[in-house]
Amino acid sequence: MAVLVTGGAGYIGSHMVWELLDRDEEVVVVDNLSSGFEWAVAPEARLCRGDVADKGLICRIVEEHGVDAIIHxxxxxxxxxxxxxxxxxxxNNTCRSRALIEAAVESGVKSFIFSSTAAVYAGGGAAPLDEEAVVAPQTPYGxxxxxxxxxLRDVSVAHPLSFAALRYFNVAGADPKGRTGQSTAGATHLIKVVSEATLGKRSHVDIYGTDYDTPDGTGVRDFIHVSDLVGAHYLALQRLRAGGGNLVANCGYGHGYSVREVIASARKVSGREVPVREAPRRPGDLASVIADAGRARKELKWAPSFDDLDGIVETSLAWEDRLTRKNSAA
Known part of the structure; x- marks a missing residue:
């Protein structure tokens, strides 16, 4: 059996590939490299450059490699x-995913794990959001x-395809072993931006909104380390393979940190100043978004190992420094 990872040359996908390989899985990656990097794919994985909506390509990969699961x-x-x-x-997100799901059905794939998001929820507040919270996305992304x-729900009723949709909160950090990390130029993830500013790769950090109803006026987010996130995906894979049935689950830690707290953590970890600039709120941003991840803990027996803001920032800074040296040597 093999696992097909789409977007496996990107940030979270590349971590997923390493997680699977560390667990002795055979891995095939499909990525068009529009935002990912060939070098980010672990050498033991097979990389196929192409479009996830290319049904012929997906069906060939499934047949040639004996793919039983797709992580998208x-x-x-x-x-x-x-x-x-x-x-x-x-x-890109909806139509291409529909085509990929169709290819999965036609080629007999039984398990499908989908990268969803907390942006599906109607809004945020001080209380953690569970999976029964109102879903009414405020942006086209959500x-x-x-x-x-x-x-996926509709297809799973009509066809023998089981799925897990994991709703991410704010993914951050990098592989503790230094094998991969967030490498996209111009990335907007807060901890990535703060890491770049800390190391002088950006002139400053923009704080978008300082008048939210939060303790310090800046937005609060539930930051989850990418290694814990891909660990949850692997547990979801095991569950589906064992016949556990469909699952929609949040992935977060159940508490949040503000923009100012993240910046303070970077200053503490690095011992450097982080220049900031206050700016207006951005469309679609919410005051606070925090996960209730009780379902993932219960159904997947998920036990996070990296729930520490300073630790998340430290791995992000270490990767940013490594990336700088890698690009300088190229």
Whole structure:
């Protein structure tokens, strides 16, 4: 058996590939390298450059490698960009995912794990969001992901395809072994931006909104270390293979940190100043988004190992430094 990882040359996908290889799984990656990097794919994995919507390609890979499960990360992820370019997000995230699911059904794949998002929820607040919270996405990004969740529900009724949709909160950090990390130029993830500013690769960090109803006026997010996240995916894979049935589950730690707290952590960990600039709120941003991940802990027996803001920031800074040296040597 093999696992097909879409978007496996990207940030979360590359970590997933290493997690699977560390557990002696055979891995095939499909990535068009529009935002990922060939060098980010572990050498033991097979990389096929192509489009996840190419049904012929997906069916051939499934047959040639005996793929029994697909873990789908490929897609567009910048929330403000989705507001400006909604058609692009519905095409890339929804339409291409539909085509991939069709290929999975036609080629007999039994298990499908989908990279969803907390952006499917109606709004945030001080209380953690569980999976029964109202879903009413405030942005095309969130809606494009929620539509795929619905496609998976409908398909699983009509065909022998079981799925897990994991709703991510704010993914951050890097592989503690230094094998991969967030490498995308111009990435908008807060801890990535703060890491770049800490090391002088950006002039400053923009704080978008300082008048939210939060303790220090800046947005609060539930930051989950990427290694804990891919660990949850592996547990979901095991569950599906064992016949555990469909699952929609949040992935977060159940508590949050503000933008200012993240910046303070970077200053503490690095011993350097982090320049900031206050800016207006961005469309689609919420005051606070925190996960209730009780379902993942119960159903997957998920026990996070990296729930520490300073530790998350430290791995992110270490990767950013490594990436700088890698690019300088190229």
């Amino acid at each position: 990360f490929a897609g567009s992820v910048v929330v403000p960009e989705s507001v400006a370019r909604p058609l692009s997000y519905y095409e 809606m494009s992901k929620l539509m795929v969740e619905q496609i």
